[in-house]
Amino acid sequence: MSLSMTRFNTQVALKDDVRESIVNQLNVVLATATDLTSQIKQAHWNIKGPEFVARHELFDKLADRTRAMVDDIAERASTLGGYAEGTVRMAAEKSVLEPYDANAVTGRRHIELLVNRFGAYSALLRSSITQLDGKDVVTEDLYTEALRQAELDLWFLESHVNGQR
Numbered sequence: 001m002s003l004s005m006t007r008f009n010t011q012v013a014l015k016d017d018v019r020e021s022i023v024n025q026l027n028v029v030l031a032t033a034t035d036l037t038s039q040i041k042q043a044h045w046n047i048k049g050p051e052f053v054a055r056h057e058l059f060d061k062l063a064d065r066t067r068a069m070v071d072d073i074a075e076r077a078s079t080l081g082g083y084a085e086g087t088v089r090m091a092a093e094k095s096v097l098e099p100y101d102a103n104a105v106t107g108r109r110h111i112e113l114l115v116n117r118f119g120a121y122s123a124l125l126r127s128s129i130t131q132l133d134g135k136d137v138v139t140e141d142l143y144t145e146a147l148r149q150a151e152l153d154l155w156f157l158e159s160h161v162n163g164q165r
């Protein structure tokens with residue numbers, strides 16, 4: 001995108017170059033959380049096999065919680081005077097996730113895919129916190145909240161497969 005990520009003035013007390021780099025980073029997190037939400041829904045709609053209802057309903061709860069973070073992340077980018085890149089097509093360009101496997105059928109396979117995607121999303125949030133290096137405690141707090149939720153949801157998913165190894 002040729003336009004600057006921070007297009008708007010704000011009295012938020014951060015230097016322009018700091019805002020610029022944080023908004024850039026927020027848009028990668030936004031894209032990944034948007035992609036993740038759609039991938040969880042894909043699992044919700046297409047899972048088959050034993051324990052269908054339990055897993056179908058679990059996936060919907062995970063999607064709802066991830067989508068709630070999408071809104072907070074996008075609004076943080078706007079709060080910093082930035083442009084939130086929130087469409088599905090924008091998300092597809094910047095997400096760090098692998099594309100979903102369209103051949104996934106069984107609950108086991110969908111859960112393995114989601115464990116991998118939640119793992120990648122959690123790792124992105126952790127590295128984003130490290131990159132922030134304390135420059136903006138508000139964005140750091142937002143990432144920490146998203147990470148706490150993502151790791152809790154990761155545990156929900158991993159608990160389905162860990163007992164079988």
Ligand SMILES: [Fe+2]
Binds near residue numbers: 044060
């Ligand atoms: Fe549904």
